[in-house]
Amino acid sequence: MKRLLTGLAVCYGLGIILNGFFRLNFWLILGAAIAVLVWAGLVFRNKYLSLILILFLALLSGCLNLANSARLSKCHIRNFMIYKNNPVYRVSGFIASMPELKNGQQWFTLQTQEVQADKLKYNCCGKLLIKMDFEQALNYGDNLTLTGSLKRLPGFNSSSRSYRDFLARKGIYLIMPVKDSRQIILRSGASGSALIRNCFRLRVYLEQIISRYLPPLPASILSAMVLGQKRNLPRLVNENMVKSGTVHILVVSGFNVGIVAFIADLLLKILRLRRKLRFIVTASCLLVYCLVTGATNPVIRATVMGIIFLSAYFLKRDPDIYNSLMAAALFILAFDPLQLFDIGFQLSFISVLAIVYFYPKFEALICLKNCRIKVLKFIIAGCLVSFSAWLGTVLIIALNFRIIAPVTVLANMIIVPLATLITLCGFTLVLSGLLYPDLAYFFSQPTSVLINLLLNINQALVKLPLAYIYF
Amino acid sequence: MAVKIMLNFTPEERKVALFVLSLGLAGLILNSLAKLNCRISGIVYPQIQLARLNINQVTLAELTRTKCVPEKLAQRIIEYRNLQHEFVSLDELKEVKGVGRKRFEKLKEIFFIE
Numbered sequence: 212m213k214r215l216l217t218g219l220a221v222c223y224g225l226g227i228i229l230n231g232f233f234r235l236n237f238w239l240i241l242g243a244a245i246a247v248l249v250w251a252g253l254v255f256r257n258k259y260l261s262l263i264l265i266l267f268l269a270l271l272s273g274c275l276n277l278a279n280s281a282r283l284s285k286c287h288i289r290n291f292m293i294y295k296n297n298p299v300y301r302v303s304g305f306i307a308s309m310p311e312l313k314n315g316q317q318w319f320t321l322q323t324q325e326v327q328a329d330k331l332k333y334n335c336c337g338k339l340l341i342k343m344d345f346e347q348a349l350n351y352g353d354n355l356t357l358t359g360s361l362k363r364l365p366g367f368n369s370s371s372r373s374y375r376d377f378l379a380r381k382g383i384y385l386i387m388p389v390k391d392s393r394q395i396i397l398r399s400g401a402s403g404s405a406l407i408r409n410c411f412r413l414r415v416y417l418e419q420i421i422s423r424y425l426p427p428l429p430a431s432i433l434s435a436m437v438l439g440q441k442r443n444l445p446r447l448v449n450e451n452m453v454k455s456g457t458v459h460i461l462v463v464s465g466f467n468v469g470i471v472a473f474i475a476d477l478l479l480k481i482l483r484l485r486r487k488l489r490f491i492v493t494a495s496c497l498l499v500y501c502l503v504t505g506a507t508n509p510v511i512r513a514t515v516m517g518i519i520f521l522s523a524y525f526l527k528r529d530p531d532i533y534n535s536l537m538a539a540a541l542f543i544l545a546f547d548p549l550q551l552f553d554i555g556f557q558l559s560f561i562s563v564l565a566i567v568y569f570y571p572k573f574e575a576l577i578c579l580k581n582c583r584i585k586v587l588k589f590i591i592a593g594c595l596v597s598f599s600a601w602l603g604t605v606l607i608i609a610l611n612f613r614i615i616a617p618v619t620v621l622a623n624m625i626i627v628p629l630a631t632l633i634t635l636c637g638f639t640l641v642l643s644g645l646l647y648p649d650l651a652y653f654f655s656q657p658t659s660v661l662i663n664l665l666l667n668i669n670q671a672l673v674k675l676p677l678a679y680i681y682f
Numbered sequence: 683m684a685v686k687i688m689l690n691f692t693p694e695e696r697k698v699a700l701f702v703l704s705l706g707l708a709g710l711i712l713n714s715l716a717k718l719n720c721r722i723s724g725i726v727y728p729q730i731q732l733a734r735l736n737i738n739q740v741t742l743a744e745l746t747r748t749k750c751v752p753e754k755l756a757q758r759i760i761e762y763r764n765l766q767h768e769f770v771s772l773d774e775l776k777e778v779k780g781v782g783r784k785r786f787e788k789l790k791e792i793f794f795i796e
Contacts, residue, residue, distance in 0.1 A: 653713065
């Protein structure tokens with residue numbers, strides 16, 4: 212089998228889907244998996260049978276991983292919830308996410324370590340969502356003790372895309388509202404990963420650089436495009452981007468990861484480092500960038516793909532786009548199989564898969580390689596990439612968001628090249644802000660002009676008749 | 683020899699140098715144009731209308747189309763504006779029925795007053 216990783220990832224994904232529908236018993240699947248493993252070991256010399264058994268084992272692993280993720284630990288905070296009389300809990304732990312301010316409220320997740328209810332203390336684990344009605348300077352890793360009531364999460368709607376299900380996929384089942392600053396005690400020391408803590412600090416610093424040189428609106432858009440931070444993005448801008456099908460430019464994608472790899476490699480080349488060392492440092496830079504941007508699915512996908520492309524040099528093998536894409540999918544799903552049901556994961560992988568699959572076919576169909584006018588070739592190639600991505604994602608978007616946007620292809624043709632340029636300008640601005648702040652001011656103005664142009668074009672496109680249809 | 687090594691750029695390095703220089707040049711031109719004509723800032727910086735709605739001019743259809751405000755609340759906001767007077771401050775939104783503290787924080791991000 213030429214693309215074993217692709218086969219493994221497909222079977223593994225099928226296993227997750229299978230168990231998602233049928234909810235098979237964990238021990239039953241485990242028994243079957245062990246039996247298949249032994250059988251595969253016994254018939255190892257038989258090429259085809261062992262391959263089929265390996266693929267079947269991947270399918271069972273998918274089932275098993277999903278069944279395991281549904282089983283909560285006995286010490287999970289959810290198991291300490293008492294539904295009668297709404298008692299007051301005292302929960303200790305550390306902040307496991309970057310605290311975010313939304314509509315005057317501060318939100319973060321707490322990695323719980325200890326819970327006290329009715330004078331009895333227990334060690335516990337699991338995450339808890341904290342909603343604070345006031346603002347307090349808090350950071351990732353801060354040790355806290357909170358006092359308050361625990362509540363189940365609201366559903367908001369009954370569909371499978373409810374807020375409760377979304378958070379359950381992240382391992383969060385309970386919320387603690389904190390209304391008074393007396394409910395919170397900040398303990399000394401810091402927990403969590405020092406690497407993540409420093410990456411968050413770097414992100415805050417980079418955000419400060421962007422907002423130092425740009426007014427609030429362009430700064431919010433550039434922060435979303437370069438650092439993946441959408442919290443300051445105006446709702447109207449986001450809504451217009453959804454309508455034109457170009458909201459994907461507001462998340463960190465493979466392109467950004469490619470730019471980081473290119474910049475790191477270029478700077479190291481100037482320092483005359485050896486190629487192997489250069490690749491190791493570049494891969495480390497990609498990991499740091501992945502953490503800085505919050506390790507969302509598109510970034511993890513692109514980072515894993517980037518590292519595979521880099522490691523292909525060490526392994527002396529040609530990188531295969533399908534295999535690297537599937538390796539990225541396997542990497543994410545091995546940690547969290549529930550991500551397969553996440554719309555962001557589906558869109559991220561299907562759009563790339565659609566481009567990789569459809570684009571060469573369309574290119575061959577219209578004999579694009581024979582076109583001698585470079586500009587025309589570039590424009591047609593852009594159209595085909597947009598169309599391929601649209602074709603791959605249109606059904607998922609229509610089913611989940613109840614919107615069909617015929618303007619998407621045209622919008623992407625215009626906006627994607629512009630967004631590419633803005634991203635390049637954004638990275639230049641951030642780097643110059645870090646290295647030589649006086650120069651950053653000159654880079655900020657063309658960046659702002661391009662963002663202004665992007666917003667105007669997007670608004671004009673959305674206003675076109677039948678640009679989008681909600682149903 | 684030293685000059686030869688110094689100018690021995692790869693095509694990628696040359697592209698980066700060209701991009702950074704053209705970006706700096708564009709910034710310099712915009713900066714000097716802004717000194718000559720104040721109107722240029724309209725081209726450089728995005729206008730607030732691109733990110734927010736003018737609460738005193740927005741129509742019900744426009745407001746509903748944005749999907750940022752529920753339909754009933756949109757109706758109440760327009761009714762309040764038509765019956766009372768034009769909004770002078772965004773704080774007046776609190777007087778509209780159905781606008782609590784949380785909702786007001788959200789609405790503040792959608793509207794502006796000119």
